[in-house]
Amino acid sequence: xxxxxxxxxxxxxxxxxxxxxxxxxxxxxxxxxxxxxxxxxxxxxxxxxxxxxxxxxxxxxxxxxxxxxxxxxxxxxxxxxxxxxxxxxxxxxxxxxxxxxxxxxxxxxxxxxxxxxxxxxxxxxxxxxxxxxxxxxxxxxxxxxxxxxxxxxxxxxxxxxxxxxxxxxxxxxxxxxxxxxxxxxxxxxxxxxxxxxxxxxxxxxxxxxxxxxxxxxxxxxxxxxxxxxxxxxxxxxxxxxxxxxxxxxxxxxxxxxxxxxxxxxxxxxxxxxxxxxxxxxxxxxxxxxxxxxxxxxxxxxxxxxxxxxxxxxxxx
Amino acid sequence: xxxxxxxxxxxxxxxxxxxxxxxxxxxxxxxxxxxxxxxxxxxxxxxxxxxxxxxxxxxxxxxxxxxxxxxxxxxxxxxxxxxxxxxxxxxxxxxxxxxxxxxxxxxxxxxxxxxxxxxxxxxxxxxxxxxxxxxxxxxxxxxxxxxxxxxxxxxxxxxxxxxxxxxxxxxxxxxxxxxxxxxxxxxxxxxxxxxxxxxxxxxxxxxxxxxxxxxxxxxxxxxxxxxxxxxxxxxxxxxxxxxxxxxxxxxxxxxxxxxxxxxxxxxxxxxxxxxxxxxxxxxxxxxxxxxxxxxxxxxxxxxxxxxxxxxxxxxxxxxxxxxxxxxxxxxxxxxxxxxxxxxxxxxxxxxxxxxxxxxxxxxxxxxxxxxxxxxxxxxxxx
Numbered sequence: 288x289x290x291x292x293x294x295x296x297x298x299x300x301x302x303x304x305x306x307x308x309x310x311x312x313x314x315x316x317x318x319x320x321x322x323x324x325x326x327x328x329x330x331x332x333x334x335x336x337x338x339x340x341x342x343x344x345x346x347x348x349x350x351x352x353x354x355x356x357x358x359x360x361x362x363x364x365x366x367x368x369x370x371x372x373x374x375x376x377x378x379x380x381x382x383x384x385x386x387x388x389x390x391x392x393x394x395x396x397x398x399x400x401x402x403x404x405x406x407x408x409x410x411x412x413x414x415x416x417x418x419x420x421x422x423x424x425x426x427x428x429x430x431x432x433x434x435x436x437x438x439x440x441x442x443x444x445x446x447x448x449x450x451x452x453x454x455x456x457x458x459x460x461x462x463x464x465x466x467x468x469x470x471x472x473x474x475x476x477x478x479x480x481x482x483x484x485x486x487x488x489x490x491x492x493x494x495x496x497x498x499x500x501x502x503x504x505x506x507x508x509x510x511x512x513x514x515x516x517x518x519x520x521x522x523x524x525x526x527x528x529x530x531x532x533x534x535x536x537x538x539x540x541x542x543x544x545x546x547x548x549x550x551x552x553x554x555x556x557x558x559x560x561x562x563x564x565x566x567x568x569x570x571x572x573x574x575x576x577x578x579x580x581x582x583x584x585x586x587x588x589x590x591x592x593x594x595x596x597x598x599x600x601x602x603x
Numbered sequence: 604x605x606x607x608x609x610x611x612x613x614x615x616x617x618x619x620x621x622x623x624x625x626x627x628x629x630x631x632x633x634x635x636x637x638x639x640x641x642x643x644x645x646x647x648x649x650x651x652x653x654x655x656x657x658x659x660x661x662x663x664x665x666x667x668x669x670x671x672x673x674x675x676x677x678x679x680x681x682x683x684x685x686x687x688x689x690x691x692x693x694x695x696x697x698x699x700x701x702x703x704x705x706x707x708x709x710x711x712x713x714x715x716x717x718x719x720x721x722x723x724x725x726x727x728x729x730x731x732x733x734x735x736x737x738x739x740x741x742x743x744x745x746x747x748x749x750x751x752x753x754x755x756x757x758x759x760x761x762x763x764x765x766x767x768x769x770x771x772x773x774x775x776x777x778x779x780x781x782x783x784x785x786x787x788x789x790x791x792x793x794x795x796x797x798x799x800x801x802x803x804x805x806x807x808x809x810x811x812x813x814x815x816x817x818x819x820x821x822x823x824x825x826x827x828x829x830x831x832x833x834x835x836x837x838x839x840x841x842x843x844x845x846x847x848x849x850x851x852x853x854x855x856x857x858x859x860x861x862x863x864x865x866x867x868x869x870x871x872x873x874x875x876x877x878x879x880x881x882x883x884x885x886x887x888x889x890x891x892x893x894x895x896x897x898x899x900x901x902x903x904x905x906x907x908x909x910x911x912x913x914x915x916x917x918x919x920x921x922x923x924x925x926x927x928x929x930x931x932x933x934x935x936x937x938x939x940x941x942x943x944x945x946x947x948x949x950x951x952x953x954x955x956x957x958x959x960x961x962x963x964x965x966x967x968x969x970x971x972x973x974x975x976x977x978x979x980x981x982x983x984x985x
Contacts, residue, residue, distance in 0.1 A: 291823075291826050291827050291830045294826075294829070294830040295829060295830055298822065298825075298826055298829075298855075299822060299826050302820065302822035302823075303822075306820050306822075354874060354877040355877060355878075355976065426871070427843040427846075427871075429875035429877070432877065436854045446855065446856060448854070517819075521847060521850075522847075523819065523843075523847045523850075523875065525843065528817075528819065530817070531817040531818075531819075563822055563823050566812075566823030567827060570813060571813060571823055572785065572813040572814075572815070574815075574823075575815070
């Protein structure tokens with residue numbers, strides 16, 4: 288039973304960390320919006336899905352790579368990758384702002400209760416998914432290979448591959464930048480102020496609408512970056528991939544303590560690792576079961592998730 | 604549009620077809636005319652399947668008429684769009700048209716189930732070239748089509764062993780890893796593959812997995828494959844997942860043989876997977892080209908197009924009804940009794956004989972291998 292885990296431990300760990308970082312970035316989209324609005328952004332899964340198409344469109348339609356073309360090299364490689372990343376972030380960021388405008392702001396202005404925006408978010412997520420389904424004729428879309436998956440070196444029997452290394456380093460970097468932005472910038476401080484006490488923040492002169500829009504934008508940028516890494520690693524997307532990834536990332540956010548940025552980081556990483564270990568030891572059919580048993584156990588002892596206290600105290 | 608428009612169109616065409624037949628003179632001095640039907644999707648999104656099948660039926664009729672000058676065969680086209688809702692509106696018209704002695708089809712399982720009540724009440728013999736749902740010939744199921752339903756296509760209990768055989772061909776002492784995508788199609792097929800492996804000499808089952816069909820990260824499964832020391836990996840599931848998986852498997856440096864069932868049998872598979880798909884083995888239905896190249900050339904000459912996926916099955920099905928007509932079975936009851944007792948040769952060389960539930964004893968599956976980005980037919984798996 289544990290033979291696979293022992294034999295392939297380092298390969299599994301590296302794959303789990305790479306997957307975990309993708310979860311981290313998507314769960315930022317959930318956790319940031321929750322931190323400010325105290326509401327789950329159910330459209331975040333579809334924002335991620337739209338983000339994956341940003342990368343596909345860049346490599347396929349702007350740089351004209353096809354399934355059979357050679358992977359890019361040198362300066363061109365960097366150019367295509369960076370453009371794809373920015374494009375995915377842009378697409379997802381704009382989609383998130385659009386969601387905020389359509390599904391949240393209008394209802395918020397009318398002073399509806401929270402559940403109404405929850406439903407309108409679900410509604411817009413269905414719309415986003417259906418639009419993509421129609422645009423792609425319900426078909427899966429393969430992304431051309433831009434980055435050759437070179438095996439850099441072998442560590443303890445595990446292949447260290449270029450795409451996983453780039454994913455781990457770049458995703459960690461993006462997370463770090465966003466975290467600093469929230470911590471240090473003027474806007475970041477405003478976001479945290481609204482998160483702590485909305486009314487007090489308003490009285491201090493914080494422009495609430497601008498803060499909320501920025502929060503959606505930043506969450507969307509992180510989710511879009513996740514879309515880019517997802518395509519780089521898996522080279523595949525479809526109109527309905529959002530649901531599974533969104534569900535996992537949401538779980539990661541809850542595991543870490545939703546509303547807390549550090550929580551998203553540790554929640555995402557532990558979920559990625561947990562998923563691959565559970566699949567390898569018990570069989571992939573037990574993946575979801577294991578994940579949710581762990582989630583229930585964590586919530587049993589720490590009801591606010593691993594890093595959840597901060598939110599609860601500020602709220603009370 | 605269009606469900607409404609579509610079904611009203613279907614009703615109109617069914618009516619037109621019923622009137623059309625009524626006005627055809629049935630008696631002629633030189634040759635006597637007999638009528639059979641073909642039911643399948645002839646319009647809509649699935650039309651290519653139905654048109655291909657109907658072409659094979661037309662081809663069978665052409666050959667039959669050339670050989671038997673005393674007979675003229677009229678073919679009634681029954682367009683159910685492969686949709687159960689449409690099938691339920693066109694089948695009554697065909698059932699009430701007394702001239703139709705038997706039907707090749709319906710092509711799709713769902714449409715078959717919707718049509719069955721109308722055909723059962725008039726003892727219409729049905730021979731489907733492509734309806735593979737297991738419940739259709741399962742007497743304990745409400746979908747059971749006996750005694751009127753027959754099929755000349757193999758179910759998955761025959762595909763499983765064929766896939767096991769094809770996947771392990773050319774690999775000595777194959778160590779096989781089988782995994783499914785947890786769907787209603789894939790889980791039973793995996794069972795049939797594993798059963799079939801026992802009959803392949805030298806092959807052993809070394810491991811398996813069951814992966815939700817929403818999975819994109821296959822690294823745990825690949826870790827298991829590596830630990831198990833497998834030399835052949837068989838996936839029962841669909842092409843889009845297979846493409847994601849095979850890319851990751853090849854990227855991990857593994858060079859083991861990869862094979863899949865007819866869920867992977869789609870030209871989109873090599874398109875999605877690119878170079879990683881090269882050499883992958885897939886089972887599917889071979890068509891006339893895979894069985895008899897000379898006949899395929901003749902088909903192309905007479906029909907103006909190449910034969911389609913289920914051409915062998917459609918051709919065989921039509922031939923059974925035509926043989927019944929030649930044997931003088933000119934009522935539906937006589938035709939049904941004839942089909943139930945039929946024993947004859949398929950153009951694939953197998954013997955067609957229906958068991959009491961309407962199934963044949965062989966499955967005609969062809970092996971396909973990916974070469975230069977295309978699935979290439981390598982002939983029937985024997």
